[in-house]
Amino acid sequence: MRIHRAISWLARAEQEKEDQDARYIFLWIAFNAAYASEFGFEQKERDQVRQFIDRLLRLDGEQRLHDALFHQFSGPIRTLIDNRFVFEPFWRAMRNHESDGAWETSFAASRKLALRALMEKDTATLLSILLDRLYVLRNQLIHGSATWGGTTNRAQVKEGAAILGVLLPNVIDLMMRGGEDDFGYIAYPVV
Template identity: 65%
Template sequence: MPTAAELKTRHRGIRDAQPEALRVRIHRAISWLARAEQETGDPDARFLFLWIAFNAAYASEFGFEHSERDQARMFVAQLLAIDPGHRLHHVLYDQFTGPIRTLVENRFVFEPFWKALREHDSSERWAEQFAGSKRVAMKALMAQETAVLLSIVLDRLHVLRNQLVHGGATWNGAANRAQVGDAARIMGALVPTVILLMVEGGAADFGEIAFPLLAG
């Protein structure tokens, strides 16, 4: 897995030929990846810095019209189109099948569970949705359907991200240690791979960024 320093060196060699929006995306993502790499003993912080790096890579100027999840799904589709070496596939299926199964089977990172709790919905519809989501994920895992599985994994990780960012969890809390640790490891492999694909992606267009770099 390439480090932030290695990615920065590779990017430096081709960035002058890139559109500004793409160049800024990659530069910002690498900067946050470098920060995440410093967090060797704090998985909460490591996961959050990695998520910021991922966000820097995919967020577009349409971020206020489309949900983050929609943006992430579109971004994944673009990445898979420029991934002839199936790097994302290998991250999921060669390294993290165990943690992914655990993540998918954890109701505490399934948004409908929390929605039902907030709305005092006792219908158990969330449980039916959860069972269906697990079936789809397991089918995708067995059939090695990268786009489907990665979309589900990112949905689960997005819930965990929300819990941490919005103060819905205790820092270094015992209740979520397993999922935070797994999330940091998964993102720690996904994010460098994503950035590498963007560096090597040639003319791939990821759109304009929501917050362009301005002078003054």
Template identity: 50%
Template sequence: MTQTLTFAALKEKQRAIRKGFPENMGLRVHRAISWIGRAEACDGDADARFIFLWIAFNAAYADEREFQTVPQGERAAFLEFFRKLVALDREGRIYNAVWQRFSGPFRLLMDNRYVFNPFWQHHNGIEGYAEWQETFRNSTSAFNNAFQSGDTARVLSFVFDRLYVLRNQIVHGGATWNGTVNRAQVADGAAILNVLMPVFVDLMMDNPGADWGRPFYPVVE
């Protein structure tokens, strides 16, 4: 079973090799590790842990322009990032986490309409989403096909698209802190990110020469 990398282990490794990091990649890793460390201090608070780990995810990969221009769905930037990580993951750590540890939670998320954006669009009376149930079935079917074919990157892109809806619910005040509603998906989401985010960052440090993109908010003197 995949062991969760700790903040201390990531930070120790980063300090030892960071002189060889390109500036943009080094900044992403530095920021992501800091938020992973903050998440570790949230033992027993799944909401806070989920939020801090999502910030770490954004720090590692996000291009803010993608959030401003691409409609919510299976986001292209998610898939591109995951494909890059999976290709570089020669030991199969991501694969093992997905198939050995989280296959059950992944399927539960995909079967949960409350983390499916078109459901909420329809529920809130926005035109064009009356057929959300068909869209939901198609999305779940596409996920199952990716899962059965062992397409780790595509599986992750589907799951993180659902987690993005959960992120919106929490960050935009659409949920109660430590509430009883949606507890299972918050706990599962935090657990998934808690295992995968340190692996993502560790793979980035192992491959500093890959193109990890330019942070949208660089350090400006």
């Protein structure tokens, strides 16, 4: 069921040629269908994504996710890593009127870790940081914090959709090869 749902949303995303906002949202829904499991308050979504990444990387003997990150998208990934507008602590500081510079320190540390992961070809760390940034972008779109088809920050939506558009077919294929049972119970099963 999980894979079927992910494929259905990926197929819808692939039909979307012009509207990058819609394409990104459909791709994120496909990703969510792939990783989301039944969870309680003790497990945060971020932890669930990291566990999912770890499982995928164990299944990825051909290093397809690694190749996509380090050979196809290193430029767009660097752009997203350097973009404070897809870094959640920046927005938290703006909302809370924080002026102590803590978000900047956190941003510099995250950026340094991501760049080290790029240099050392650390797929797990880079993918985790990248998905954190893409999750913030997802939140901006899903929660109406961006204008549909607007002109501001279009590059991050387009690049995010391109990255997810390459990663997701590989993710789904790895899941199909690894067996759906390895990915836990889905949050909303058919009843």
